[in-house]
Amino acid sequence: MKKAWRRRLIIIAISLAVLIGLSIALYIYIDKEKRVYKECAVEAGTPVSASDFVRFKWDKKSASFKYGTSAYDVSVPGEYPITIQIGKKSYSSKLLVTDTVAPVLTASPKTTIYEQPLKPEDFVVTMDDQTACTVEFQTEPDFKKVGQQDVTLLCRDLGGNVTTATTQMRVIGIYSEVTLEAGSKQPTLETFAFGEKNAALVTPLSDIKMDEPGDYSVAFSVEGIRYNSVLHLLDTTPPRANGVEYEGFACYPKEPMELLDGVTDATPVTAEFVEDPKFDEPGERDVQIRLRDNGGNETIVTSHINLKADTEAPVITGPKDISIITGQAIAYKDNVKVTDNADPDITFTVDNSEVDVDKEGTYTVTYSAEDRSGNKTEVKIKVTVVYRPYTEEDLWELCDTILAQIIKPGMTERQKVEAIFNWVDWSIKYQGHATKISWIQGAYEGIKNRIGDCFTTASACHALYSRAGFETFMIERYPVTHAQHFWNAVKIDGVWYHCDALTKDDGTRFFMWDSAKIKAYSDSHRGYHYYDASRYPVEIP
DSSP states (O other), X not given: OHHHHHHHHHHHHHHXXXXXXXXXXXXXXXXXXXSBOSOEEEETTOOOOGGGGBOSHHHHTTEEEOTTTOOOOTTSOEEEEEEEEETTEEEEEEEEEEOOSOOEEEEOOEEEEETOOOOHHHHEEEEEOSSOEEEEESSOOOTTSOEEEEEEEEEEETTOOEEEEEEEEEEEEEESEEEEETTOOOOOHHHHEEEOTTOEESSOGGGSOTTSOEEEEEEEEETTEXXXXXXXXXXXXXXXXXXXXXXXXXXXXXXXXXXXXXXXXXXXEEEEESSOOOTTSOEEEEEEEXXXXXXXXXXXXXXXXXXXXXXXXXXXEOOOOEEEETTOOOOTTTTOEEEOSSOTTOOEEEEOTTOOTTSOEEEEEEEEEEOTTOOEEEEEEEEEEEOOOSXXXXXXXXXHHHHHHHOOTTOOHHHHHHHHHHHHHHHSEEOSOOOOSOHHHHHHHHHHHOEEOHHHHHHHHHHHHHHTTOOEEEEEOSSOSSSOOEEEEEEETTEEEEEXXXXXXXXXXXXXXXXXXXXXXXXXXXXXXXXXXXXXXXXXX
């Protein structure tokens, strides 16, 4: 009895051990092979979670992608390794993303201009798919064919699915680009629109500067739509010029352009010396000049210079002794000129530091000029200052007395001027010399003493014309030939005339003469009324 019971216990123990072993083996099998699917297949674009990879319902809530081990993109077809975490254990699987659905594609017609390409994307209205798509022309359009043509687009997704869409393209007969050489004639509408009668310019072509290379946008309107073309204005031609033979003086630099002749180019040209010509050194040598235009084109031109040493001093003409009454201003530079054989911009200075116009005496004034070569000239004059015996008011009082006698109510301007002219001519006796301190002195002494020379008569006329309300100034003979001579310019009825109240012995009367008449007379009478018009405020017709 005991042996049988013992045997039963042994059998039970063995059975339990086998059962436990089988349970453990089954658990191990299920844990490793059955809890997570070996793969999960989805259509591209379908969302995926960790629970989609788990077999048993009780594992789904606790399943997750193992951090950092499950990188996938459902918008890109392919096979992705996946690691699922359930509790403390990790399980390997894979995600299969497939794309079996073709993209949706719609297209619209487009218009372009000659040789201006469009991209396939320009025609696309909609292009939808769960994966990235590319679009291309099934057959490349002909952008040089003016008119309408069919265009077929081919859209391909990442799964290799293909959709096509057909639309139309219109090519307008307007060049997308036009290239002209700088300096060409101004372009016209026809320069761009060769095959489109309805094209209208939006950009004024006259605004394009044909001597300035660059790219210029030119806009057109066709049936209310704006199109843009480009004018490429190029400068490919280098400038041209001829070298010259130049003879001059050292120390007087020349600009590069001054040593060239016949400079031509479609655009503005600059010039520079290739090397320093050394204008301060006498001698004979070649000089190279580099020309550059706005397009960057360059030309080297050779000129020849022969520079001589400048040893000749400047010449100062016109300074003369001056006599004034006290307090009178002095215009030292009036009628004084300086010239030089080489220096075109020669100037002179006046040292009048010794002169005191408020104190009687005789003073020295020095005129100096120096050219760029260092040659100097000096001319000295004497300035005599004498006491002023009478004032301008004294002169006007004399003038008012005379004018009251000779000017009558109702006289015209000509009649008034002629009355003054006649009074001076007939009343002031001529003598060959008079003191020329000032025109005020000359006028006062002439009117009061009724005697004097041409300076006296001109001064008296100047005073009486001015006091009578006329515009007037005195003129001095220039160049001075055998003697000085003075007369007047007077504005009568809006016109300037020469009036010289010193009637000649032969009866010649110089009243209201124009410049042509006064010159003709002077040409045959030793330059009697020659003068330098540039010295005076107005030009006498």
